[in-house]
Amino acid sequence: MARIALASSASYVDDSELDLLRRAVGNLGHDVTVEVWDDDAVDWHDFALTVIRTTWDYTDHHDEFLAWTRRVPRLRNRSDVIAWNTHKTYLRDLARLGCPVIPTAWDVTDQDTLAKHAEAWGVDADATEWVVKPAVSAGSRDTARWTDTDDALTHSRALVESGRTAMLQPYVDSVDAHGETAVLFVGGELSHAVVKGAMLAPGEGIRDDRDSREKITPTTASDAQVDVARRALRAAGEALGGGLDLLYARVDLVAGPDGAPQVIELELTEPSLFLPYVDGAAERFASAVTSAVNSLGRV
Structure with a gap:
């Protein structure tokens, strides 16, 4: 014992x-x-x-x-x-090491910079919904989905002016229809996967009461999703210079414009593991x- x-x-x-x-x-x-x-x-x-x-x-x-x-x-x-x-700047490491991640810009505070990023990503700045959030955050705290670029920039500027790193991303439309897929690993082995329903409503601003919206459904991750999740973990190991010896890991994926999986978050700190939703998941974690x-x- x-x-x-x-x-x-x-x-x-x-x-x-x-x-x-x-x-x-x-x-x-x-x-x-x-x-x-x-x-x-x-x-x-x-x-x-x-x-x-x-x-x-x-x-x-x-x-x-x-x-x-x-x-x-x-x-x-x-x-x-x-x-x-x-600190979610880890997404830069993942992208640098060849892992497909959702497009992300940092500390965007003006229209010209936003427009340049939108052009690079192949999206229409004025017709795109934007997600703005701080780089140090849990859940959807201080996170919002904006339909207006001025609102997105105001949010981003407020984060920067408060001394925080601001993230700006184009909202991924597939989340509304299909949610995010969370792929869970324990002891380095694939354990289970769930689909998380959309949390952010368009244009509602910053809210701290979204937990009640979270709808969780067990699923089986596709081969493509598992492959991208494993690529994210390998990239994390490379970024940190060697083996991570992870007890747990959660890789949150969305479908990009071409339908291929993209990493929206890599959760290695304190993620919900959705153990109650999948038979045997808690026991696998306990064994690990x-x-x-x-x-x-x-x-």
């Missing part, structure tokens, strides 16, 4: 997926507790493995969170992976936790 910590934030210790995972790992004979990541009373050296899960307040405490990851021994995913993955403990050596 090993002591396992599932790291959470104070507001999400009662998350249903977290409880399912705690029970699945406990059923394998481990002593599993949920611990709040910024609780100074926790001695992380007491655990054979700490698994980052529902630490969803980290975006408000990014520097502190990264410092915490560097202090925790036997952390999964690793601190260098977290530092790279919590045991393998990670065995590879690290028990405390």
Whole structure:
């Protein structure tokens, strides 16, 4: 038996997926507790493995969170992976290394720059819907879908002026009809996939109450989707200079204009894994936790 910590934030210790995972790992004979990541009373050296899960307040405490990851021994995913993955400029690395990603521009604050990007992407700037979001964010916080370029630029400028990195992307129309496909890996192996329904309504601005809209449906990822997901993970490894030893990974994909999969996000930090939606998914994750403990050596 090993002591396992599932790291959470104070507001999400009662998350249903977290409880399912705690029970699945406990059923394998481990002593599993949920611990709040910024609780100074926790001695992380007491655990054979700490698994980052529902630490969803980290975006408000990014520097502190990264410092915490560097202090925790036997952390999964690793601190260098977290530092790279919590800033969405990682998309530039994926694109540079040949992985198909959704077109993205950074810190766009004027019409001329937006028009140049639109031309490069082969879209009509005035007829295109735009998504603007900060590069450090979780869920759809501070994210909006705009039908008017002036609104998109106003949002992007506000993020830049507040000291944040702003992302601007053309909205992918296929999401409205087909959603996003999340491809999940545990212990380096393909585990399951789900389809996530569209979250952003056109022109509604910034909202923090979209979670109730999320519709999740189990699916079987296509060969093309699995191939792109694996390419994203290989590119991540190359960007970080070697093997990542990932306990978990989620690759979110959309269908581009030609129908081919594109990466919209690579989630290696604290993603929802949609374990309740797929039979056996929690048990596969629990087995991967045991393998990670065995590879690290028990405390």
